[in-house]
Amino acid sequence: MEKLTITSRLLRMVTSALLVFLATVVGVKLLQPLGLRHPLLIYYPAVAVSAIYLGLEGGLTATLLSALSAAYFSIEPRSNFAIRDFEEQLYVAVFVLEGCIISYAAYKMRRAETAEAQIKIAKERTLAAERLEESEIRLRLALEGAKMGMWTLDVTSNQCELSDQEYDLLGDTKGGGLEPVDAFFERVHPDDREEFKRLLSEVLDHGDNFSHEFRIVRPDGEIRWLAARARLSRSRKGKPIRMHGVNYDVTSQRRFEEQLRHSENEARARANELAVLMDTVPAITFIAHDPECRDMSGSRKSREMLRVPEGKSVSASAPEGEFANSFHGFKDGRELSPEELPVQMAARGQEVHDYELTLVFNDGTSCEVIGNAVPLFDGAGKARGAIGAFLDITEQKRIQRELEKVRDELDKRVKERTAELRQALETLQRETEERIESVNLLIHQSRLAAMGEMIGYIAHQWRQPLNIMGLIVQEMPMVYGGGEFTEEYLKAQMDKARQLVMHMSATIDDFRDFFKPSKEKEVFKAGEMIRKTLALIEGVLKTQQITVHADQSGDPDIYGYIGECCQVLLSLLVNSRDAFLAREEIANRAITIRTFSEDGKTVLTISDNAGGIPEEIRDKIFDAYFTTKPPEKGTGLGLSLARKIIEKRMNGRFTFRDIVDGAEFRIEIDSKPAA
Incomplete structure (x- = not known):
């Protein structure tokens, strides 16, 4: 100095x-x-x-x-x-x-x-200090009222000074007011942190004002939106010194803006959908935007039907020069004024339903329409416009008139044909009754033939038990004569005989259950159905050197009629047996039965190596009365009835395909009742 x-x-x-x-x-x-x-x-x-x-x-x-x-x-x-x-x-x-x-x-x-001058300066300084203190009080009150937090960033020390209100915004307890900048960055939402740092770095490098909105994560996990506004102070050499700023909560504003944006998008989408709907539906639609219908919009189809050029209004109540004046409305032969048209009436508060009128165009052509019009009301309940929808019924009216002409002619022809049809019906009824009797006879014959085969299967099943019982009876006198007939021997022989009788009785039960029709659907195991069927025919198949392989994957459930299922399976096994008997050259005769679950269904496949089905008859095998067997061995109803049982009675699928050296039939049935 x-x-x-x-x-x-x-x-x-x-x-x-x-x-x-x-x-x-x-x-x-x-x-x-x-x-x-x-x-x-x-x-x-x-x-x-x-x-x-x-x-x-x-x-x-x-x-x-x-x-x-x-x-x-x-x-x-x-x-x-x-x-x-x-x-x-x-x-x-x-x-x-x-x-x-x-x-x-x-x-x-x-x-x-x-x-x-010094006295004057001192007075001015005192006054300025008082005003500054007053301004600071007002600023503090304003910041507290607006819930704004103040902060100061010291760029040289990388420290940030926070006000009490800023701590409240961050959800923290009031600290010492001075903390590292990184501690503040930790409170910024991870998704917004890098962007915040980038913008701040840009201002420190070559800027003065900082403005940004970002999210923070409060200690309790709550996410809030804050807006930051700040100004940077620099030295005479342009180096950043400190930044003063405020933060304030804009969460409610953000939510409101998001709701508003969503509402605007929804409203815009609904408006677009309405416009597309008006141009898409075949109806002729109008929307009046005021009670006088001076401003009215219409769909593309309405402009085409009314022949209104671009730039002209579709409303007959439009100001002079705006209406195309391309048509006139008539009802019951009387020309209607614009106020009497249905949309104009609805715009005044009156609902109009099923209103028919004729539109006559300037070139003399006309069309007829029918439709409804309803008023639109404002918040006070006052009509502010209307909406109307109409259909062109010109063609329907023409058809109606033609139908009225034709109806009289038809009445005459109906009377003439009624007598002819009555006579033809009586003839057809007689022929139908005769055909039904013939079909019933064939079905009865088919059942008798099946029962005959079943009796043969039972006889085969009983033959071995009867032979064993005969041996027991022959052995007992010999043992008695030899002095070896004891109570234990008698009990053992009686147990053997009892088991044979129970086996023969079970065969009779299987036979009876097989032909007993099921009244209601039930859930049963696929393995149980296969066992019952094989119990009747497996012995016969073995005598004819036919091996049956049953592959049951998990033994799935079947929802249906067990008796009918056994009948279908028996029919397929008999067909395979007959195919083997027709081809004696096949050495290793085998039938494979597989069950498994697929896409919520139970699948049953029956395949053999009997040579397959000739290509020329594959399209006919499910036809009623079609058979390749002699009349005494087949009726042609087996596969036809089997398919109807599976597809009609049990809502399943019954198909077949050729495989190597044979054919495979596939049955798909529900595994449980529908939900």
């Missing part, structure tokens, strides 16, 4: 010397040639200016230099500082005294002005 003061004083002295030099030049060059009597007069302005503007040092310096300059350049003898004349010496002394007085007076005046 002392060096600065000395420098300032030296500058003032140099400036005073320059003013004196300027005055000397003026006096020597301009005034001396004119014979100026008092040369020191030219220096008074330099002394006064120096004293006023350069202070006491400037005034005294100017006074001393002016006296020396005048003594050297203007007072005799010139070019010499010595003054010999007493009068001149007195004159110079008076000048020096006056210069000192002027300098001192100017100094006092400046001191007085400075003191007054």
Whole structure:
């Protein structure tokens, strides 16, 4: 500070010397040639200016230099500082005294002005401090009312100072107010953190204002939206120093904007859907946007039907020049005024239903329409427009008129044909009854043939047990004669006989159950159905060297009629047996039965290696009465009835396909009742 003061004083002295030099030049060059009597007069302005503007040092310096300059350049003898004349010496002394007085007076005046200015500045500072304090109170109240939090980022120390309200926004307990910036970043939502850092870095690099909206995660897990507004302060060299900003909660605003955006999208989508619907439906639709129907929009089909060109209104109530005037409405032969048209009536608050009218066009053609129109109401319940939908019934009306003409002709023909049909019906009924009797006879024959085969199977099943019982009976007298007939022997023989009788009785039960029709659907195991069927025919198949392989994957359930299922399986096994008997050259005769579950269904496949079905008859094997067997061995109803049982009675599928060396029949049935 002392060096600065000395420098300032030296500058003032140099400036005073320059003013004196300027005055000397003026006096020597301009005034001396004119014979100026008092040369020191030219220096008074330099002394006064120096004293006023350069202070006491400037005034005294100017006074001393002016006296020396005048003594050297203007007072005799010139070019010499010595003054010999007493009068001149007195004159110079008076000048020096006056210069000192002027300098001192100017100094006092400046001191007085400075003191007054300082008092004024002090008052202004006090007033500014009071206003600043008042502004700070108002700002604090405003921030608290707006729930804004203040923060200051010190860029050099990377520390952030947070206000109490900022801690409230972040959901934290009030801390010391100063914490690392990274601690604040940890509160920012992970999905928004990098973007926040990037924008902040851009402002620190080459910006002044920071504005961003981001999410924070509060300690309790709640996610809130905050808006940040800040301004960056830089040094004279442009380096960032600190950033002052505020944060405020915009969660409600964000939610409202999202709801508003969703509502706008929904409304826009509904409007687009309505426009598409109006242009898509075959109906002729109109929407009146005011009670007078001056502003009315219509679908593409309505403009086409009314023959309204682009730029013209579809409303007959439109202002003059806007309506195309391409049609006139008639009802019951009377032309309707625009106010009597259905949409116009609905726009005034009246509902119109099943309204028919005829539209006559300028070229003389016409069409007939029918439709409804209902009013649209505003929030106060006042009609604000209407919507109407109509159908072109011109063709229907034409057809109706033609039908009325044809109806009389039909009545006449119906009476004539009724008598003919009655006679034909009686003839057809007789033929149908005869056909039904024939079919029933064939079915009865088929059942008798099946029962005959079943009796043969039972006889085969009983043959071995009867032989064993015969041996037991023959053995008992021999043992008795040998003296070895004991109670234990008798009990053992009786147990054997009892088991044989129970086996034969079970065969009778299987036979009875097989032909007993099921009244209701039930859930049963596929393995149980296969066992019952094989119990009747497996012995016969073995005698004919036919092996049956049963592959039951998980033994799935079947929902259906067990008796009918056994009948279908037996029919397929008999067909395979007959195919083997027709081809004696086949050595390893095998029938494979597989059961498994697939897509919620139980699948049963029966395949053999009996050579397959000839291609020329594959399309006929499910036809009723079609058979390749002699009349005494088949009726042609087996596969036809089997397919009807599976597909009609049990809602399944019954198909077949050729495989290598044979054929495979596939049955798909529900495994459980429908939900």
